[in-house]
Every structure is written in C-alpha cells, then in structure tokens.
Amino acid sequence: MVQYLIKRILIFIPTLLVISLLAFGLSKIAPGDPVEMKLRGFGPDQQNPANAERVYRETADFLGLDKPVFYIGLSPAAYPDTLYNILRRDHRENLSKLVAQYGAWPPISDYYHRLLRMNYVLQEVGRQEQGNAFRSIRSALQQLFLAHADSRITSLLEEAETLALQDSSLQAALLPPIRELKSSYQAIKDQARPGLLYLPDIKWYGLDNQYHNWLMGFLQLDFGISYYDSRPVADKMKDALFWTILINGMAILVAYLLSIPLGVFSAVWKDSFFDRSTTLTLFILYSLPSFWIGTMLLVFFTTPEYGMDWFPSIGLGNLPPEAPFWSRFWERASHMGLPVFCLAYGALAFISRQMRGGMLNVIGQDYIRTAWAKGLSGRAVIWRHAFRNALFPIITLFANIFPAVFAGSVAIEVIFNIPGMGKLTIDAILQRDWPVVYTVLMLSAILTMAGILIADVLYAWADPRVSYSRNKS
C-alpha cells in the first residue's frame, strides 16, 4: 500500500510539470504585453524616450519579465541568444520577423540601435521645432519600430527622407541620421544569410529564467502578484476560496443528506411507483445543464417581471458589517439559496443513482437473505446489514465529486455573480491575468489528482477485497 501510494504521488510530478508548461506556454503565446497593461493609466511621458524606457524597464523588472523565458531555447541559428534583452514585446517580435527574413542578426541589431538613437535625435530637434513636416517625419520613423515588410520600411524611409530634404530647417539635423538609417537597412539586405534560418541551434539560458522563478515561487507557496490590480494572488484567492468552499460545501452536504435516503428507498422498493418516479426525475435532473437552470431561476425568481420575485437578485448582499449578525446571516443565506440549489441537484442525482445501484448489489447477496431468514426486522436488515455495506462506495465518491463541483461552480458563480474561485478564474482568463490563471490551473490539477488518490485509498480501506499491491493481483 505504501509502495502504491509513493508510486501514485510520483506520477503527480510529471503531470504538474506538464500543466505548468502548458499554462506557461499559453501565457507566452497569448497576445498582449503585460507590461503595457500595467503601465496603462500611469501614462509615462511618451514625449521623453529616456523616461518612457526607464519606466518600462523598471516595470518589466518588477514583473520578472526581463529574464529569459525558459531554461533552453530551440531556434534557428540566425537568432541571437540575447533577444530577450529587448524588453518591449512588440519591438522584439518585429525584430524577430526581420531576422526571419534576412537571417543575419548583427546588421539588424545595428539598425535597431540606430532607430533607438533616432528617437533621442527627434526629441532634441523637437524642442525647437513642432511644424507639420517634423511631425510627419517623427510618425514615419516611429512606425519603423513595427514595420517588417520590405516595401513598408522602404516607403517609410523614403517618406522621411523626402520630407527632411524639403524642409531646410530640419535638413541639417535630421537628414544625416535618416541617411545612416537607410544605409543600415540596406546593409541588412546586403548581408542577408538566409542559410542560417535552417540551422537549428539550442541555446542554454541557465536557471535564472521566468519559468524557473515562477515554479520555485509556486513551490514555496508564493503565487506572485496579479497583473491586473497588483494584489498578491494568494490574497485574491483567499477571499474567493471562502465563498466557493462555502457554497460547494453546502451543496454537497444537501446532496448527500437527500440522496442517501432516496437511493436506499428506491432500491428497497425496486420497481415500485416510488422507485420509477424517483429514477425518472433523477435522470432528468442529471441531464439538466446547471447553467440553464441557473439562468431560468435567475430570470423567473429574482425579477419582478413574472410576479415571482421570491429571491434577492444576484450577488451576496451588501449589508455593512455593523448590521446585526442575524440580519446579515439571513441576507447571505437568502442570496445563497439559488446557487446552492443549482450546484446540489446534479450531484444529488448522481449520488442517488450510485446509492441505488450499490444497494441493489448488496440486497441480492446471500447474507441479506440470511438476515431476512433469521427473522430480523426490515429496518435492521436494511440499515444495519445492507446500508453499511453499500455506503462505502458512496463515501469514496466524495473525493471524485469535489473537483467536479468545483469546476461546475464556474457557471453558477458567473450567473449569480458570486466572487468565488470560478468567477475569479474566468475574469483572470479574460483579462489575461496570468499569475492568477497559472495558480488556479495548478491548484485545481492538484485537487483533482488528490481527489482521485483519496478515493482509491478510501476504497481500499473500506473494502478489504480491493488491493493495490502487485503480488496479490
């Protein structure tokens, strides 16, 4: 058994690695620049390139995004291994598109640095000059940062050059650097080495990379900081987890309390009217999608449209903490009635079906017939002899149901606007708040695996006939 446990726990490791790689990989392909997202609203002085660059660099450093992405990188030999040093995601992607066309990094790097220097030149000139010609030149040169097609770059450079030639006041200051830029772009084309694009090159970045830092932090239970509102992820999750556990716990409790007697009695009175009607009802309940039922309840029972405004509308109520305990309690409870019902009915149907099946198996056994034969009362036979033996599989179900209910509460929390884990996850995914997404994915994978493991262990513990050691099977 111990051996089996160790083996199972060892399988956790590759699984978690796969999930962490998936989540991390997704966050890197995802469009959008987290640094830009964070800077939005701060509005660094875009007119001052040095200042903008410093703010950008500091933010990237704060988020840990100035490190290489992964331990190793596989890319064509044309790409430099220091590309990650270019912090701006849009610039970096544009440069790698240039590399993908011409295959030679040194002239491209030279061209990029000239472009950056151009920014400073433009700022210098811009102190005295704010004419139309200057603005057009500046916008053309700024667009070069995001241009990678040959025709586009050439036309932008031509445009800047002609404008600078026409304006005598700008000519002296701007024409030489524009010419230099042009010749450095020509150098990219002259020194192209497309052969390098087909030569694989494995680059080693060492341990100080984004993935390693995140994973080590996760293992020390440091989940990082949300990109969206800069709160620690652990704090955000603590609040959300409270509500999710509360409503899921209540739902599972209700489901168990109702489903066990239902299952037992429909098995005892098999083929009776009671059995048939409960079986049919439970089957229908089981097939009803909870997000439909949630929407229906929301539409019919929380709005005055249909004269059935019996429940308060979405959310959790907003009585201040100074309000008397009982009125706060009642407020919360009335808000949670519908969500708990939506979460409970599916589990209820599932557990009763299992309970009925388990009871039917037990009732057919010889020892039950013996119990009847020796004249025990019906209650004793059913509850003491049959029920106890049928109960074990139901207990183990708990471990399987919890992750399922956890996932199911995404729909319910979104519909009823409950600030739980499900809502947190959906919001984080839609806002591309990756630290939260990573953590939720990892934690729910751990929960799922632990659930399955606990179910297996409980099953073996409850039923001595089940054995996981190899020599017996």
Add this chain to the structure above:
Amino acid sequence: MLIGVKKEKDTAEAIARRQAMGESYWGIVRRQFRKKRLAVWSLRLLYGLIFIALTADFMANERPLYCKIDGQVYFPVFKQYAVALGLSTWEAQFFQKGWREHEYETVIWAPIPYSATTIDRKNNNYRAPGGEQDVESTRFRHWLGTDQLGRDVAAGMISGTRIAMLVGVVSMSIAALIGVFFGALAGYFGDDRFRASRIRVALNILGFLASIFYGFTARSYAFSEGTFSVELLKSLGIIAAIMVAANLLAGFLKRFPVLGRPVTLPLDLMVMRLIEVISSIPGLLLVLSILAVIEQPSILYVMAIIGLIRWTGIARFIRAELLRIRSLEYIEAAQALGFSEWRIIFRHAIPNALTPVLITIAFGVASAILLEAFLSFLSVGVPPEQVTWGSLLRLARSQASAWWLAIFPGFAIFLTVTIFNLLGEGLTDALDPRLRS
C-alpha cells in the same frame, strides 16, 4: 450501424428469420437495443435533429428557395452554396436591395423566412412570440420571438442545432481517431511486444525533434504572415516528409548489426502515463484559457480542442478490449500466417474492439455539446456573430422579461444532451452480454 426502427411486423419476421439461421452479433445488439423504449425514441429524435442540422439552410433562410424576377428564375438558397464555393457570384440587383424588397412574380420562402443573422429592424428589442409584431403577414411572424437586435430566435435555434451537431460529431471523430490509435498501440503491443531496432527508435526521436524545428520553429514567420490553415497543412507535409525519410533511413541502416539490435518499448506504460496526465488536467479551465488566447475565435478551434482532451476514455476502452483480443486464436493465426503487425491491428483486431467505443462516443457527444453550449454561454471561443444555443441563452441574462430566450435554447441543449445520454445507456444495456437472454 444502428438501423432505424421499422414496423413491428417486419422486425418480428426478421428476427424469426435470423434466429433460424443463427443470428449475427449486430442482429442481437439491435434486438436488445429495441427493447428499451426510451432509447428507441431518442434514436428517432436524433434522426430529427440530424435532419434539421443537414437542411438548416433550407429551413431558415432570408433568401427565397425559389423566385422569379422579371421573367428570370433564381434558386438563391442553392446559389448561396455555389457562391460560397467560388463557383458563382450574386447578380448586382441582389446587392442593391434586401431580399424582401424585390418585386417577385412568384416566390417560395423557406419555412422560417429569416437567417440566424438577419436583423429585422422593425421587430427589435425583444418581441415576444405571442406578442405584437410588425410583420407583413403571419407568414413572416417571428414564431419564437426576437432578440434585442431583432434577430429571429427560431432561425437561431436551427443554426444552433447545426453547430451543436457539428461540434458533437467533429470533436468526437477527432477524439475517436486519437483514442483508437493510442488505445490500440497500448492494448495490442502491451509492455513487451513492441520491438524495434535501435536505429529506428533513435532516428524517430531525432526526426520528431527535427519535425518540430522545421515544421514550426523555423516557419513561425510564415505562420504569422500567411493563412493559418494553409501554413499548417504545409507544416504537416514537412513533418510527414521528415518522418518518412527517417524511417526509410532506419530501414536501410538496420542491416548493420550494432544499429539493428532490437529494443523493447513499453508502449502500454507510456500510453497509460499519458492518459493519466491528460485526465488529471482540469479540462474546462484549460479549454477556457486556450480559447481566450486565440485572437480570431472560430468554432473549429473549439471542436479541435474538445477532441484533443476527450480521447482518453476511448483509448482506455480500446486498450482493454485489445488486451483481451490479442490473445485470441484468430489473432495468433494471423500472426502465424505472417501478416504484418499493423495489418493485424487495423484489419483484424480493431474492428472487433470498436463496439464498446460506441458507448463512450455517445456519452462523449453529449458532454461535447454541453461544453460548447457552456463556452458560447460565456462567449469564450465562439465568434460573436455566430448564433448558437449557448449564445441565445446568454442573451436571457441581460433581459429578464425575454422568457423565450431562457426557455427554448436551454431546452434544446437539455433535449440533445439527454438524447445522447439515453442512447449511451441503451447501447450499454444492448451490448452487455449478461442481459442477453
């Protein structure tokens, strides 16, 4: 496969005939299946849904099925297919005016004369099915009401049927392909039967790495510039070429004794570990995060992703069946006859293992449809202009008085999911040898 239910009399005769000559396996299964009334009814309803899905363009369309303008005869609904395929173009007059504004000499409209995306400006802002509607005649009523923009809900329901069926069929086909392949590998070869020469194993690993590099890494620029599907096909072609080359080379090099020494690969162990890893990934959250990343949402991605994570059940079933089948006599006979392993797997072993997979597929279709409805309910991964059951249901949340938006699409989801669940249960019973009498 399962053939529709005929008249009782026919069946009785057929069964009698079959029993006289020794009934076939499928015959028994069919007879067993017909005993479950609910399962039979769900099969009939399923035919109905498939019919709606196939003829959706003819059932709800803003274009007339047939019309005559100025002596010219047109079949706009048929023409729509030709235009979509690039074989034809619309006449200028059809661009200039809406479909309802022409002077028709004769015209036959589709049963529901609206497409799912048609916006009826005169009937916007949630017109109730029984309420007052500003339409020319009863023929043009919105029988299931409209949404805020004035789109017909009945047409949306029909387009939703097509999407739901498509999602179920395509995603489960992908899942079945992957699942059958991996399950068969694991079950037929087990941990001890797969032997390959050292050089073949090494070259395949190298080929795999090279495929990733030349198929994707080196082509990332082509992917960002070109059309995704075209570039993907090219990449797959490159990968196939590399793998074929690696295996041809291996076939040549294995003549050298050092390179040709066989190694045993524990395929079963590898596949089972893979299945364990995939089934402990929180599927819903993963699907949500993948779909949220995709910049141009399409229902195709939804189907592909559902297929890619839902194959493990099928693989488990096939593996279990093949573990049993591989030691049967007819497989040994085939091996003794010198057939290649692949031929035995695909022509002799898998066909006999497919039956129980139908059960998993039936339940799988149900859960795929449910997942797609949920995704479009959250408006994740499905393009905003696509009308599906889930997206209609979502509209109900913003307007509580529009009860028709809450009831009809939700009921369609429920009905379809139940049909597939009942079919799955019916099949389970029909295929269970213990229940056969």
